[in-house]
Amino acid sequence: xxxxxxxxxxxxxxxxxxxxxxxxxxxxxxxxxxxxxxxxxxxxxxxxxxxxxxxxxxxxxxxxxxxxxxxxxxxxxxxxxxxxxxxxxxxxxxxxxxxxxxxxxxxxxxxxxxxxxxxxxxxxxxxxxxxxxxxxxxxxxxxxxxxxxxxxxxxxxxxxxxxxxxxxxxxxxxxxxxxxxxxxxxxxxxxxxxxxxxxxxxxxxxxxxxxxxxxxxxxxxxxxxxxxxxxxxxxxxxxxxxxxxxxxxxxxxxxxxxxxxxxxxxxxxxxxxxxxxxxxxxxxxxxxxxxxxxxxxxxxxxxxxxxxxxxxxxxxxxxxxxxxxxxxxxxxxxxxxxxxxxxxxxxxxxxxxxxxxxxxxxxxxxxxxxxxxxxxxxxxxxxxxxxxxxxxxxxxxxxxx
Numbered sequence: 217x218x219x220x221x222x223x224x225x226x227x228x229x230x231x232x233x234x235x236x237x238x239x240x241x242x243x244x245x246x247x248x249x250x251x252x253x254x255x256x257x258x259x260x261x262x263x264x265x266x267x268x269x270x271x272x273x274x275x276x277x278x279x280x281x282x283x284x285x286x287x288x289x290x291x292x293x294x295x296x297x298x299x300x301x302x303x304x305x306x307x308x309x310x311x312x313x314x315x316x317x318x319x320x321x322x323x324x325x326x327x328x329x330x331x332x333x334x335x336x337x338x339x340x341x342x343x344x345x346x347x348x349x350x351x352x353x354x355x356x357x358x359x360x361x362x363x364x365x366x367x368x369x370x371x372x373x374x375x376x377x378x379x380x381x382x383x384x385x386x387x388x389x390x391x392x393x394x395x396x397x398x399x400x401x402x403x404x405x406x407x408x409x410x411x412x413x414x415x416x417x418x419x420x421x422x423x424x425x426x427x428x429x430x431x432x433x434x435x436x437x438x439x440x441x442x443x444x445x446x447x448x449x450x451x452x453x454x455x456x457x458x459x460x461x462x463x464x465x466x467x468x469x470x471x472x473x474x475x476x477x478x479x480x481x482x483x484x485x486x487x488x489x490x491x492x493x494x495x496x497x498x499x500x501x502x503x504x505x506x507x508x509x510x511x512x513x514x515x516x517x518x519x520x521x522x523x524x525x526x527x528x529x530x531x532x533x534x535x536x537x538x539x540x541x542x543x544x545x546x547x548x549x550x551x552x553x554x555x556x557x558x559x560x561x562x563x564x565x566x567x568x569x570x571x572x573x574x575x576x577x578x579x580x581x582x583x584x585x586x587x588x589x590x591x592x593x594x595x596x597x598x599x600x601x602x603x604x605x606x607x608x609x610x611x612x613x614x615x616x617x
Contacts, residue, residue, distance in 0.1 A: 266573060266592035267322060267339045270348040273498045279483040280465040280491060282473050289477025289506060289518075293332040300615035303607040305600065315608055319574055319601075320593040323347065325501045327586040328616050330509070335501070339592065346483065347504075347590040349497035350571030354449045356472075356507065357493050358398060358556035360456050360464065362515075362527035363471045369459040373398060380455040383426040388434040394455060396438035397448040398555040401538050405435035406445050408548075415447065419488050425450050442538040444548040446494035449556065453493025464491040476510050476517045478503040495571060504588045508579050511567070512586065531555035532567045551602055560606045568606075572596055578609040585613040 260269040260276055269276060302311040316324065316338075323341060326334035335343070349356070364370040370380070377397065378390030389404065396402045406415075406429075419425045429447050453464055460467050465484045473482060480503055485496030499507075510516075511532075515523030534540055534552030541552040541561040551568070552559035558568040569577040574591025587609050595601075 263594040266594065267320075270322065270350075270573065270575075270590065270592055271339075271341050271345050273348045273485060273496075274346065274483040277496075278486040278489075279496075279498070280463065280486060282465050282469045282482040282484060284478045284481050285474035287477060288479045289509075291327060291330055291332045291502065291505070293335070296336065297326070297333045297616065299326075299334065300611040303604075303611035305604050305607050310604065310608070312608070312611070315604070319595075319605075320591045321574070322590045322592055323501050323588075324590075325505055325586075325588040326612060326616070327505055327509075328613075329584050332502075333616055334612075343500060343502060344480065346480065346498040346500055348571070348575070349495055349499065349504075349569075350573060350575050351446065351495040352504070352569040352571040352575050352577060353493070353495040353497040354446075354556040355569040355577070356468065356497060357449055357452050357456070357464070358531060359472060359507075359510075359523060360468055361394070361398065361452055361555075362523050362531070364456050364459055364467075366524050366527065370394070370455060377451055377455060380458045381426055381451065383424070383430045387430050389430060389432070392434075392438050394452070397451050399439075399442065399536070399539055400444050400448055400553055400556075401439050401442050401536075402445065402448050402451075403434050403436040403438045403440055404429070404445060404447065405433045406447055408443075408445055412446065416487075422488060424488070425490075426454055439536070439538060442543050442549055442553055443546070444553075449494045450492075452556075453491065457490075464493060472522065475520065475522055476506050478506050501588050501590065504577055505586045508569075508577050508586045508588070512579055512581060512584070527555075531557055532559060532565070534559035550600075551606070558602075566606075566610075570602065576605060576609075578606075580609075580613045583613050583616070585616065587612060 259265060273279070299312045302309055302315065322339040323337045324334065325332065361370065365373060373395040374393050376391045377394055378384040384390045392402050415428055418428050429451065456467060457464060480500045482503065483498045484491045486492065510522060511528055514525045515521055515528045532554045534554050537543065539553050541550060543549045552561065554567070558570050560566045560568065564580055564582040566578065566580050568579070574593035574596050576587070576589040578587040
């Protein structure tokens with residue numbers, strides 16, 4: 217009897233193991249590719265891999281190509297200028313060279329009056345390398361929204377997001393204005409620091425992003441506070457896609473990328489088969505500058521008004537209480553915020569696109585200066601990181617002869 221019981225137990229155990237193996241096999245068939253992408257993503261963002269990752273994203277992650285147009289706007293180029301010695305911040309002097317080294321600068325481009333004054337690549341790469349935008353990509357989504365509004369596909373930025381995203385109908389999010397998402401003042405109950413990992417995991421494993429977001433609810437009424445939430449940009453991207461019937465990459469290719477004289481094809485990283493609106497673009501350094509130049513020229517390129525002057529002006533307006541620098545006494549809000557653009561405090565009309573790990577587009581209209589700086593800096597969350605960069609860029613702009 218004991219022998220029979222042992223045999224039965226072994227048989228049951230074998231069946232359980234077989235069931236587990238079958239289940240794992242089914243899960244691998246269903247999610248194997250997604251698990252592989254997840255592993256690749258986690259490995260790519262290890263500190264020691266950042267430099268490679270941010271210069272080779274289209275080789276590492278699934279992406280969609282954004283083809284360039286036929287004509288390229290060429291900046292004039294001079295020999296590299298000598299950068300300003302450094303800058304002062306809160307009583308401390310920071311030498312430019314050391315600051316660039318300490319912030320793991322991978323490349324930097326300085327342009328004034330359409331002339332390249334400085335261009336250098338430090339950690340590999342060259343003018344043909346495509347550097348990851350990270351959250352600088354949010355500013356590009358803002359531009360696409362401006363085009364969709366001007367062409368009538370999106371009725372108005374005062375329209376509720378539920379009008380364009382059916383997953384939000386009947387939820388607390390339904391009546392949030394599009395403008396509130398543009399200004400990071402939507403009031404959605406989401407924490408960028410604690411909730412993003414779970415959001416990313418769920419969407420990567422197949423749950424549509426809008427279904428995930430629809431469950432978050434409201435923390436406060438729109439326009440009450442500015443809280444930096446990347447899901448706001450995901451919402452904007454979905455509004456554009458649903459309103460135009462086009463993918464973000466297709467829409468950007470037709471309405472923007474083929475029209476502003478870029479020199480390289482670009483790529484948009486995909487998450488669960490769709491473009492990552494919150495930040496997944498890969499461009500050359502000079503093409504980042506060409507995009508910034510569009511805003512510097514009030515939305516016009518080569519005689520064509522691609523973005524309306526009004527959209528450009530409104531995009532760079534941080535006059536609302538929740539948009540001003542220092543709003544809410546929040547570390548995320550040390551710099552002002554417009555329509556997915558950062559607005560430093562001051563009177564020079566400066567504006568910036570910023571991405572995690574140290575990606576920057578800085579524009580100073582009063583001096584006609586554009587600076588693009590890419591980095592692979594794991595210490596990008598250090599205290600006053602953004603404010604120090606503002607002073608660094610100002611010192612460089614002031615030092616151009």
